[in-house]
Amino acid sequence: MNAQPTTTKAETSASGPGPQTGQGGLQAGLKNRHLSMIAIAGVIGAGLFVGSGSGIAAAGPGILLSYALVGMLVVFVMRMLGEMAAADPASGSFSAYADRALGRWAGFSIGWLYWFFWVVVLAVEATAGASILAGWIPAVPQWAWALIVMVVLTGTNLISVGSFGEFEFWFAGIKVVAIAAFIVLGGLAVFGLLPGDADSASVGNLTSHGGFLPHGPGGILTGVLLVVFSFMGSEIVTLAAGESPNPRRAVTKATNSVIWRVAVFYLGSIFVVLCLVPWNSDALIKKGSYVAALDAVGIPHAGQIMNVIVLTAVLSCLNSGLYTASRMAFSLGQRGDAPRAFARTNHRGVPQAAILMSVLFGFVAVFFNYKWPETVFAFLVNSSGAVALFVWLVICFTQLRMRGIVLREAPDKLVVRMWLFPYLTWATIGMISFVLVYMLTDPDAREQLVLSLLVAALVVGISLVRDRIAKGRNEDAPTRP
Incomplete structure (x- = not known):
């Protein structure tokens, strides 16, 4: 029998006048401005700033089509997720929905894989931040900066969900302002309204250095493999919505705004880069x-x-990665797929054990990065590399089933609908599957896919064994007269 998503007190009181807390419930401490900024900047990761150069070098100006294709996938997946989250806001989001629609094995597996992905991201980002800080203040060793950053952000998550939201509001705000200013300044330069090298700033850069597709149509697909993982994180708002005063409104607003967010922040900023700098310039990689x-x-x-x-x-x-990992662990604990301690909250409505366990694994991964960067840590990174695509696939298959469940049980809650259902859902499944198959043609991507599949198979296997053991116990249990 499939486990039903547990509703927290924060969720059942979503329309109430203020934050609610309880022994087993999260606190509705995220304000509308917090969720709005999380929704706007959720798709903007450090990879957009530091990793886009390699994508441009691989695909040329055609990288715009790569970003457009992946952006379209994200829009479709977020629409499907928004449909389910608006109908039933839950702390575990897609994991809780998969549990209900596909079976407990699916919710268990994708929940733990997603948690694994984010604790590895904690180590990657902590190391990246530490390298920048060590460059500014070299007297403090890099490992110490990584420790400081992790401890400070752990503290913000432990204080309250409101403190997480406040930090994320300002962090995300800086990203949004920075990209907006970049697009405006770059646009002025492209049209000759700012001083600079007139030859290097031109829309002509899109076609004047070997054409728009200098590496042929295949470059677009290569670019897809390089940019697809920079979009991971757009689904965070559906997890955070459960800790807001009005989850349904927050999810609906975030889902409806995802199109312009992808268009402006990704396509807009990359378009400006390509107009300002020739795609084959060495500076794109070096700087x-x-x-x-x-x-x-x-x-x-x-x-x-x-x-x-x-x-x-x-x-x-x-900040958001630690929050996301802890809330997924909290949801798994609620459903009995993780230690029950993960589902307990303190008097501030914070799942303390889930946060501490997530950050503990993050610290361990940071240690592996410094001790065995080319072996153990490389395995962790590669074995979680394709999890984003697995999550998107599960969301698609879950939505196919959940639409019927919602229509049967509470049709009035279907306030967000996936377009052209079920045809566009199946088309999205086909596109994601094609990307997974195409990964086998690239040596680096192939290693990520194979290792990720092995880890996924292990987690699914554990889930099936647990279910079989639990079923056996239920059958052996004596029946009371």
Whole structure:
């Protein structure tokens, strides 16, 4: 029998006048402005700032089509997730829905895989942030900076969900303002309204260096593999909505705004980069795409400015990653798929044990990164690399089943609907499956996919064994007269 998602007190009182707390419930401490900023900046990771250069080098200006294709996938997946989350806000989001629609094995497996993904991200981002801080203050060793960053953000998550929301509001706000300013300044430079090298700032850069697709159509697919993982995190708002005063309204608003967020922040900023700097410029790799673009505009100290922005993006990712991992652990604990201690909250409505366990594994991963970066840590990173695509697939299959469940049980809650259901859902499944198969053609991506599949098979196997053992116990239990 499939486990039913447990409703927290915060969720049942979603329309109440203020935050609610309870022994077993989260606190509705996230304000509307917190969720709005989390929704706006949830898709903006440090990878956009530091990793887009390699994508541009691989696909040329055609990288815009790569971002557009992946962005379209994200829009469709978020629409499906928004449909389910608006109908039934839950702390475990897609994991809780998979539990109900596909079976307990599915909720268990995708929940733990998602948790694993984010605790590895904690280590990656902590190391990235520490390298920037160590460059500014070299007297403090890099490992110490990683420790300091992790401890500070753990503290913000332990204090209250409101403190997490406040930190994320300002971190995300800086990212949004930075990209908006970049697009405006870059746009002015492209049209000759700012001083700079007139030859390097032109829309003509999109076609004048080997054409729009200098590596052929295959470059678009290669670019997809390089940019797809920078979109991970857009689903965080559906987990956070359960700790807001009005979860349904928050999810609906976030789902409806995802199209312009992808269009402006990804396509808009990459378009400006390609117009300011030729795609085959060495500066895109050596300096990073955004630093090279700022240099072309003539902004002094562009490298240091971008380091500040990247550090902000890293801290934002760390903050939201710890929050996301802990809430997924909380949901797993509620459903009996993790230790029950994970589902307990303190008097501030914070799942303390879930947070501490998540950050503990994050610390262990940081240690592996410093001790065995090329072996153990490389395995952790690669074995979690394709989890984003697995999550999106599970969301698609879950929505196929959940639509019927919601229509049967509470049709009035279907306030967000996936377009052209079920055809667009199946088309999205096909696109994600194609990307997974195409990963086998790239050596680096192939290793990520194979290791991720092995870890996924292990987790699914554990889930099936647990279910079989539990079923056997129930059958052996004596029946009371």
